[in-house]
Amino acid sequence: MNKTYRKVKAIYQKEMVDMIKNVNALIMFALPLVFAVLYSKVMPIQEALGADWLLMLTVALNLCMAPLSLLPMIIAEEKEKNTLRTLMLSNVSAMEFIGGKVLAVYTATELINLLLFILIGVAWSQLSIFLLVTSLGSICLLVIGAVFGLLARDQMSTGLYSVTGMLLFLLPTVFSSFNSFFSSLSKIIPTAVIFRLFTMMVQGEGNWIDWVSNLAVLLIWTFCSLIVFKWIFKRKGIDR
Amino acid sequence: MENCIEMNDVTMSYDSSFALNHLTFAVQKNEIFGFLGPSGAGKTTTIKLMTRQLKKDGGTLRLFSKEIEETDCSINERIGVLSDNSGCYERMTIEENLCFFAKIRGVKKEVVPEILKKVGLYEDRRKSIKKISRGMKQRVVLACSLLHSPELLFLDEPTSGLDPATSRMIHDLILNLKAQGTTIFLTTHNMEEADKLCDRVAFINHGSLIECGSPLEIKLKHARNQIEILTADYQRVVISKDAAGMRQLLTLAEQKKLLTVHSLEPNLEDVFLELTGSELR
């Protein structure tokens, strides 16, 4: 246990420093922030569509960037550059490896979410609810991102998985109010669901069925992804 | 003598046609064991089997007297591996890489400068991995594999692509490690290197073991019982090492026609070529 803690911590710390030096990571982190500044300060779309909508858009974008694109990318990079081999031969298990990465990306994701919250200027009283709900969402997407990381052979091939994931998770969230198909799809999409939960909490509305059904969507996604992760991991291992 | 590695009738095949055929040999504690063979002979594959990166199909393989199937990844605390498929982090400096792996291994940071000096990278420790040569990268990985002072060290072609001076440094390092009690399993194409470093060597070709023993034993076993002489009229003559040959030699000496005498002992490379009938690639 002590050893596992030491190794996960070492990987976590390395990853936190490494993300700052990684241009790809910086671009992914910057994108939602740029959107937030653009739409809230430069172009006053915020006034037309509301702060909540803008927050939803940028957080969904952030969740699609860090957990869904960056995480598989940094996992695949270690396969491609053979550092994963060195780690495994240094007695690091696949779970310790993925654990350290997931924790680091989680930290970064929530940090960006916090910045978005501040930039867009939502009431401070809603902060704790916001962090809680986005944490639930990012855990769900991190597991999905980890599955992509297992599947991808190198950094190039992560793109395919990430883009597919983004289309699936981002489009219905953004266009749910414009299109009935997306609107119904958004009911089962984690990025959209977390916002329904957020709004329900802030406005104190919704009956228990809404609560259960929305939470269930998140849990089912997380649970199924965990099963897929375990299945692929058993069949394929991490570096074959 | 205690054995560190025991291979008994080990077989393994990839989906492709290549296979390791019934390998049987043992590596003793505190020896330098050379595993020699041409490219594609199965050297790296054998190391992968021994370090649990691949699974064998049949036979028994024991590490530190324990069946490899019964070991778990904690065996990695006792072994170190330098292989062509292990790498280091490009966005970090040499020193940062070592400090990171020291943390992973639970080794004190203080050993890092010491090890960097051993592999001759101390002066360059602040350089980013992106900006160093292949030979330097290889030494970084070597340094990483030494951090936890392993009992058993696997070195897959540790000097390929290194200049002679650096190769010499690595050779000295290997001999030093042996003096400190480390067992070393070394693969190489370089027969001279093997001759110089190894206590025992094994030849492998197309996945089969074709010879195993100390370099001297092997050379003597395949000695061609002949000597070559240079006569006064600059003629090279090969004579046999028996009584008749010696009389011939004596006659030439009496006639003062003998300039030089060479015993035609083969070097490891000659033996290898003879045994495999192939060129070293």
Ligand SMILES: Nc1ncnc2c1ncn2[C@@H]1O[C@H](COP(=O)(O)OP(=O)(O)OP(=O)(O)O)[C@@H](O)[C@H]1O
């Ligand atoms: N993953 C793999 N799948 C299928 N065949 C493989 C695989 N890895 C290696 N081989 C084949 O196995 C044979 C032995 O490879 P191996 O890497 O063990 O050779 P080697 O002795 O280390 O050669 P070199 O001196 O070039 O490093 C080669 O013919 C190679 O094509």
Ligand SMILES: [Mg+2]
């Ligand atoms: Mg090889």
